Amino acid sequence: MRLLTSISVTALLVASSGTSFAADDMASNMTLVSWGGAYQASQTAAYAEPYKKMHPDVTITWDESSNEAVAKLRAMNEANNVTWDLVDVVAADALRLCDEGLAMEIDPDEMLEAAPDGTSAEDDFGDLLVSDCFIPQIVYSTTFGYRTDMVPEGVSAPDDICDVFDVETYPGKRSLEKRPINNMEWALLCDGVAKDDVYDVLATPEGQQQALDKLATIKDDVIWWSAGADTPQLLADGEVFMGSTYNGRLFSAIVEQDQPIAMLWDAQVFDLDGWIIPAGLPEDRLARVKDFLRFATDTQRLADQAKYISYGPARASSAPLVGKHAELGIDMAPHMPTDPKNSKNTFLYNYEFWADYRDDIDAKFQAWLAQ
Amino acid sequence: MNELIVNIKRPNLLTFTMPIVAVLGAMFGFVTGNIFGDPFIGAVGGAVVGAVLALALAKIVSIKRWKKIWGVAVVFAVVAALFGGVGGFLGGFVVGLSMGWFATWVGTGKYRAGVPIYYTPGQVLWHCTFLFICAFVFFFLIAPLIPVVWLSFNAENFFTFTPEMLSFKSAGYSLKHYRDFLGTDEWMVPLKNSLIIAPIATLISVSLGTLAAIGLSQSHVPGRQVMMAILISPMIVPLIISATGMFFFYAPLGNWLQLNLGLNQAFVGYVKVILAHAVLGIPFVIITVTATLVGFDSSLTRAAANMGADPVTTFFRVQMPLILPGVISGGLFAFITSFDEVVVVLFVGSARQQTLPWQMYTGLREQISPTILAAATILVSVSILLLATVELLRRRSERLRGMSPG
Amino acid sequence: MSDTTQELVLAADGRPLKQSLRRALLRQKLRALMLIAPLLIFVVVTFIVPIFSMLFRSVENEIVPDTLPGVTQALADWDSSTGELPNDDVFRHLYIDMFKASEAKTHTRLGSRLNYEMTGLSSLFRTTGRGLDDIGEEWQDPLEDIDPNFKDGAFWYEMMSGTDGEDLLEERRDLFATMVGESMDGDVGFIPSMQIAEMLPWTTRAYTDFAIWTAIDDEDVVAEEDPWESVYGALGMDLTNPDSVAAIQSYSGFGADALKAAVANVDQLPQTTFRAEFGKENEDWLSPEVWSTIQLYSSRMTPGYFLNAVDMQLTPDGIAEKPENQQIYKQLFMRTLVMALIITASCVVLGYPVAWLLANLPMRTASLLMILVLLPFWTSLLVRTSAWKVLLQQQGVINEILVWLGFVNDADRLILMNNATGTIIAMTHILLPFMILPLYSVMKTIQPSYLRAAKSLGATNWTAFWRVYFPQSVPGIGAGSILVFILAIGYYITPEIVGGTSGVFISNRIAYHISSSLNWGLAAALGSILLVVVLGLYWCYDRIVGIDNVKLGG
Structure with a gap:
């Protein structure tokens, strides 16, 4: 009797600790959705591979569909056929998915590991938990890179965001993302709107028109990109003089691929990227995902990821652990968007604003683009 | 037409060969001169070189033609390399090759080879221009594969x-992109998936399509036009519409199969993609097979039936061998449709059924890497080998059957 | 002789020949149909039906009446032309409907839907969705001050429960189920009291919604949960109704004291309307245009998407053109057609000589050259498109060579890509085999002796070609053209990669609406129009040439 009691108590303890479900209850296959490229490679190296080593019977399938995550999740949800288990999305998409009930709400303290010093997960992530459904992994920034060998003679290298709009001094094509986010803010900043007023102005139809008018001044010189790999390729080809993209992509082109490109950190826009769990997963798959997620977002794993790509870890406790590049052995800190030298002038992305106004402004922007 | 060519006469060297080669030389000279900023001097120089080349090649008779051409190419290449380095070497080689070939082609009168002897110079000129146009189109078709x-x-x-x-x-x-392609699951799994999905989808569309085409080709089929339009529709509907439409059809179907028949998820995933691709391949099979059946003599089947063959025997022993070329080419189209299809599979498939085009598509979007090109090169090489083998086999069988090829 | 014609001709089995023949014909027809049937059923079930159900989205508009059932009903009587706002009843329904929708998180989808018709509505719905609790608390706080029992979930449950309310429960359950698009079946553990429902209609609706959601979706016990803020708001609505007040005065069931206290202290409750409350959340609610948009799109079917697809819009005064700067689709349709025509024409021009050459060369050479035609065909579309990107861009192979040769100045390189030129070049290349193959197979059947005969009768080469050969090759041109044209219209990946903004097709817009803007209704409308155009072409083609004459190689 005593034995039985002690067994059941142990079982209860084990079950309540949440980390170790019986293996039978967890699905043995997991589909992770991410962005492909160097970013996905860093995720594979930092957490997917170590996790597979711990659980050799688990197979992980990657789907590089984060770009269309919202559309696909909506379709899957409508057809009641969610094949994804964990989806990597930017914060704005996470907010949107959460608003529409397509992502599961999570309790960080219950589902995520605490920091090594005992700080709760909720405090460790801090302000970065911008949505109830979102577990941030990294802080990245969208910024400009330019070809160093294409800077016109007698002119100093561009160091101001408004140089993007100055085609007289810096002739050549620019590549901008084929969506309003970030472009509209930059346009307003360079049209004399104060940094703190940007979103107030952008909330009005007149402000939206003002931003589009500013963009129209360089419309003929813009190549619009829609995939993360485009700008580095265009820069490598010398097809554009400067272009916006994620800082990690530029890091990879500059440091790993040795291209004549430099960063223009001015007015870089900070953003978050992280996981969401699709709503309505069956029990066994959910159990597996939770198990993986707890592992993949702990302090060490997030710090490990920064060895492969120059994105800042989302946990405060991971920051001191960021070290050197895994292959090149260079210090990663100076390449991080958060480095003081790079973040002299940063722009804070307003998730709430874009979650609310995305449909409105996107419709206008696309109509403007098509004309 | 070949028999019409009797003893080609060599054209006059001074009044024909030399001026014409000189014109080509002038053209090349113009271009070369342009590089150095003085096209007209280049053109004059080129014309002289061309005329001299034509003369020299005509006077040397002891060497075989192809040796002359390569010789000219090498000489040009070496000379050009002195001025322009590697680029010059390549350019010189190409120019030399074309000049040498052109000079012997004109000089030996070979340019009249394809035309009847009674053609006027104007007609010959037109014929040759026509050949050059065709050569240009072939170049247009192949050139993008070179990079x-x-x-x-x-x-x-x-x-x-x-x-x-x-x-x-x-x-x-x-060779690192080839290693990436051959050595990683990232590419080998999609390749395997494509090789599972495409043949099965082709088999379904070919078998059902051929039967239906035979049915359609019989006289007195009611509502033929409508049925034909329905069967061709997968080709007509824009793919993106088909893809979303099929997604909403196959998702519940897949759920149903999993829940009620207890099939596993991966298997159901394959079934969905295969069926979707089979539908897309059907119009090609229908079109090619009905086209072959238009010329099919139906008295043959009647004769077979008359001699006691049952319909199945008739089909396999009489009809099938005769319409086989149509069936095969329809099958090839269906295969390519599935093997190169990316829009539908992105919607209908899940990540575990990632096909090669899917992998290429995400590769192009998310990490532009020449691995895609390595994959394409390997596939192109395989298809060249396949096409060449088929051609060789065809020739061999013709030889065995005592037919002279072509 | 005359005898035999009158007598019935008998077949071998003794039946009349006519009957026997008819029977044979019928059997033949049946056999043909049996051969076609499997494929026909396969295609209809797995393709035609899904496509039509997809295209049906272009007129379907259930989301508005499903998400805002009360509002759409109450709005039906409102006359938008007066320029006045709808009465407070509409706003009350809006509050009840919106609260329910925001719990189920469907109000954001409705906002996205209505945003297609009037930009700004998406943010209106999203921001308001977050403020609904605050509106309810305006009533909740004073009510709880008046009688602390109102704080208690069990008290509410006891008060609202009763008998005879099954119909009401089922009605609210159905409304909920149609809104979320899922079955809400299951035991709610709550039956509204009919007596209360007649006395407090708004409160009962709100509480029943709360009970259904709590029991079915959250899987909690209704009695243990505190009601939604909307229930307090609804009670506030009821307390302004003299009938309800009168009924409360004579009511003696459970909770009568609390309700009577509320009536007695009604002056402590906010003296405001729901219209004013919504206006406080977002002043756009006080704009009649917003309401006329909701009213216009409150039917279950809508022509809105189709009108959008041809740059028109539905206004209270009827159908009108969109503002100039929002018109894009007519232009895009025209561009698609024109560019597809140019591509088809260039394919004919380039394909015809090659097909002629292939058809007239000896077999051995022709099949070698055929490999050159098939090779690009076998290469992945994506790879060929990216190859064109490498060739055409400003620092690309073609420009590099031209600059090296000195024909083009380094500063003004040709712009061959990210415009219509790029799309036309790359698409022509990609579709050329689809032109060459049918042309080749038709030309293969043209006897060369016809040409020789014409010439021996004195025709010049040109006349012989134009009057004798060309007419016979027209079916090939037709087949190739229809194939190329249809495929060109439907492609979107190649234009997306090399077309920039001025070289894209209508299919790119469809793809954009499906995967980015999520406006599937508009995508379906655009797709339907495109499909009708293609079917029209197909029909013409079938009339003029006959679809049997399409041949693909072989």
Whole structure:
């Protein structure tokens, strides 16, 4: 009797600790959705591979569909056929998915590991938990890179965001993302709107028109990109003089691929990227995902990821652990968007604003683009 | 027409060959001169070189024609290399090759080979121009494949010709993209998936399509037009519409199969993609097979039936062999449709049924890497080998059957 | 002789020949149909039906009446032309409907839907969705001050429960189920009291919604949960109704004291309307245009998407053109057609000589050259498109060579890509085999002796070609053209990669609406129009040439 009691108590303890479900209850296959490229490679190296080593019977399938995550999740949800288990999305998409009930709400303290010093997960992530459904992994920034060998003679290298709009001094094509986010803010900043007023102005139809008018001044010189790999390729080809993209992509082109490109950190826009769990997963798959997620977002794993790509870890406790590049052995800190030298002038992305106004402004922007 | 060519007469060297080759020389000279900023001097020089070349080649009779051409090419290449380095060498080689070929082609009168002897010079000129137009179109068809093959050996991870590549330094080249393609699951799994999905989808569309085409080709079929339109529709509906439509059909179907028949998820995933691709391949099978059946003599089946063959025997022993070419070419189209299809599979499939085009598509979007080009090069090589084998087999069987090829 | 014609001709089995023949014909027809049937059923079930159900989205508009059932009903009587706002009843329904929708998180989808018709509505719905609790608390706080029992979930449950309310429960359950698009079946553990429902209609609706959601979706016990803020708001609505007040005065069931206290202290409750409350959340609610948009799109079917697809819009005064700067689709349709025509024409021009050459060369050479035609065809579309990107861009192979040769100045390189030129070049290349193959197979059947005969009768080469050969090759041109044209219209990946903004097709817009803007209704409308155009072409083609004459190689 005593034995039985002690067994059941142990079982209860084990079950309540949440980390170790019986293996039978967890699905043995997991589909992770991410962005492909160097970013996905860093995720594979930092957490997917170590996790597979711990659980050799688990197979992980990657789907590089984060770009269309919202559309696909909506379709899957409508057809009641969610094949994804964990989806990597930017914060704005996470907010949107959460608003529409397509992502599961999570309790960080219950589902995520605490920091090594005992700080709760909720405090460790801090302000970065911008949505109830979102577990941030990294802080990245969208910024400009330019070809160093294409800077016109007698002119100093561009160091101001408004140089993007100055085609007289810096002739050549620019590549901008084929969506309003970030472009509209930059346009307003360079049209004399104060940094703190940007979103107030952008909330009005007149402000939206003002931003589009500013963009129209360089419309003929813009190549619009829609995939993360485009700008580095265009820069490598010398097809554009400067272009916006994620800082990690530029890091990879500059440091790993040795291209004549430099960063223009001015007015870089900070953003978050992280996981969401699709709503309505069956029990066994959910159990597996939770198990993986707890592992993949702990302090060490997030710090490990920064060895492969120059994105800042989302946990405060991971920051001191960021070290050197895994292959090149260079210090990663100076390449991080958060480095003081790079973040002299940063722009804070307003998730709430874009979650609310995305449909409105996107419709206008696309109509403007098509004309 | 070949029999019409009796003893080609060599054209007059002074009044015909030399001026014409000189004109080509002038053209090349113009271009070369343009590089150095003085096209007209280049043109004059080129004309002289052309005329001299024509004369020299005509006077040397002891050497075989192809040896002359290669000789000219090498000489040109070496001379040009002195001025323009590697680029010059390549350019000189191409120019030399074309000049040498052109000079002997004109000089020996070979240019009249394809035309009847009674053709006027104007007609011959038209004929030759026509051939050049065709050559241009073939070049247009093939040219884009050249950078594909070339860039697949790039040592860098971009679709860009690096200076090292252009100066043919070994540092600019590597096989790493081939290693990436052959050595990683990332590419081998999609390849395997494509090789599972495409043949089965083809089999379904060919078997059902052929039967239906036979049915359609019989006289007195009611509502033939409508049925034909329905069967062709997968080709007509824009793919993106088909893809979303099929997604909403196959998702519940897949759920149903999993819940009620207890099939596993991966298997159901394959079934969905295969069925979707089979539908897309059907119009091609229908079109080719009905076209072959238009020329099919139906008295043959009647004769077979008359001699006691049952319908199945008739089909396999009489009808099938005769319409086989149509069936095969329809099958090839259906296969390619599935093997190269990306829009529908992105919607209907899940990540575990990632096909090769899917992988290429995400590769192009998310990490532009020449691995895609390595994959394409390997596939192109395989298809060249396949096409060549088929052609050789065809010739062999013709020889065995005592038919002279062509 | 005359005898035999009058007598019935008998077949071998003794039946009349006519009957026997008819029977044979019928059997033949049946056999043909049996051969076609499997494929026909396969295609209809797995393709035609899904496509039509997809295209049906272009007129379907259930989301508005499903998400806002009360509002759409109450709005039906409102006359938008007066320029006045709808009465407070509409706003009350809006509050009840919106609260329910925001719990189920469907109000954001409705906002996205209505945003297609009037930009700004998406943010209106999203921001308001977050403020609904605050509106309810305006009533909740004073009510709880008046009688602390109102704080208690069990008290509410006891008060609202009763008998005879099954119909009401089922009605609210159905409304909920149609809104979320899922079955809400299951035991709610709550039956509204009919007596209360007649006395407090708004409160009962709100509480029943709360009970259904709590029991079915959250899987909690209704009695243990505190009601939604909307229930307090609804009670506030009821307390302004003299009938309800009168009924409360004579009511003696459970909770009568609390309700009577509320009536007695009604002056402590906010003296405001729901219209004013919504206006406080977002002043756009006080704009009649917003309401006329909701009213216009409150039917279950809508022509809105189709009108959008041809740059028109539905206004209270009827159908009108969109503002100039929002018109894009007519232009895009025209561009698609024109560019597809140019591509088809260039394919004919380039394909015809090659097909002629292939058809007239000896077999051995022709099949070698055929490999050159098939080779690009076998290469992945994506690879060929990216190859064209490498060739055409400003630092690309073609420009590099031209600059090296000195024909083009380094500063003004040709712009061959990210415009219509790029799309036309790349698409022509990609579709050329689809032109050459049918042309070749038709030309293969043209006897060369016809040409020789014409010439021996004195025709010049040109006349012989134009009057004798060309007419016979027209079916090939037709087949190739229809194939190329249809495929060109439907492609979107190649234009997306090399077309920039001025070289894209209508299919790119469809793809954009499906995967980015999520406006599937508009995508379906655009797709339907495109499909009708293609079917029209197909029909013409079938009339003129006959679809049997399409041949693909072989």
